[in-house]
Amino acid sequence: MEVKGDRVCYKEDVVRGLIRRAWAKAKALWQRAKSERAEPHQIGWAVGVGVFAACTPALGFHGPLALGLATLFRLNRLWAWIGSRLSNVITLPLVVYAEVQVAHRVRTGQWLAIDRSQAIDQAKDLIVDWLLGMVPVGGALSAAVGLLAYVGFSLRKRARLRRELLAAADEPTDAGEKLSDSGVEGTIPTSTHNPADRTS
Numbered sequence: 001m002e003v004k005g006d007r008v009c010y011k012e013d014v015v016r017g018l019i020r021r022a023w024a025k026a027k028a029l030w031q032r033a034k035s036e037r038a039e040p041h042q043i044g045w046a047v048g049v050g051v052f053a054a055c056t057p058a059l060g061f062h063g064p065l066a067l068g069l070a071t072l073f074r075l076n077r078l079w080a081w082i083g084s085r086l087s088n089v090i091t092l093p094l095v096v097y098a099e100v101q102v103a104h105r106v107r108t109g110q111w112l113a114i115d116r117s118q119a120i121d122q123a124k125d126l127i128v129d130w131l132l133g134m135v136p137v138g139g140a141l142s143a144a145v146g147l148l149a150y151v152g153f154s155l156r157k158r159a160r161l162r163r164e165l166l167a168a169a170d171e172p173t174d175a176g177e178k179l180s181d182s183g184v185e186g187t188i189p190t191s192t193h194n195p196a197d198r199t200s
Contacts, residue, residue, distance in 0.1 A: 036077065038076060040149075040154040040156075040157055041150055043076055043079050043153050044147065044149045044150030045073070045075050046076040046077070046080040046083065047079050047145055047149040048145060048146025048149075049070055049075060050066040050069075050070070050079065050080035050082060050084040050085075050086075051084070051086050051138070051141050051146065052069075053065040053066035053069055053080070053084045053087075054092075054095070055087075055134045055137060055138030057131060059087075059120070063081055066080040066083060066084035067081055079149070083149075086141070086145070092120065093116060093117065093119045093120055094119075095138075096130065097114070097116045097119035099123075099129070099130055099133030099134050099138070100112060100114065100122075100123050101114075103128075103129040103130070103132035103136075104126070106132075107129065112126070112129075
């Protein structure tokens with residue numbers, strides 16, 4: 001019975017070790033992904049590329065497409081993938097509807113009589129309009145969302161730099177207070193010895 005108990009404890013330790021290592025690797029990958037080309041303008045471009053990928057007819061492959069484009073253009077892949085999440089059950093039908101309608105209107109001068117709730121299913125029969133419409137609609141959406149990302153991260157970076165400057169400015173004051181509290185005076189000691197007294 002003791003052998004079985006030891007085996008159970010050993011298996012639990014192995015599982016815990018695997019979980020800890022997997023968690024540590026996941027954290028390292030997350031930190032690396034966040035810091036990969038993470039200047040505000042780079043994140044803005046990455047989000048814009050991801051949003052544009054979400055506006056393409058590549059249903060089910062918007063995430064991989066965004067990652068591929070981000071790798072090709074040397075952008076932040078994490079934020080490109082996040083931008084591609086515009087492709088979801090709530091927003092995707094509206095995007096597809098707008099793309100098909102805009103392209104068909106430009107091409108024929110008429111609006112299409114299609115149901116917004118079933119835009120994706122009906123758009124498969126209108127793939128030409130879908131492909132043409134993703135350029136103006138997808139381009140506008142990617143530019144707008146990418147600009148918002150750029151502005152947001154620029155403000156965040158400025159706030160962080162401001163906090164760092166304030167913290168650096170407070171350091172000398174803190175050091176002086178510590179010296180004062182310890183009884184060490186910040187004055188230069190003076191000597192009462194007269195050099196003229198040095199004879200012979």
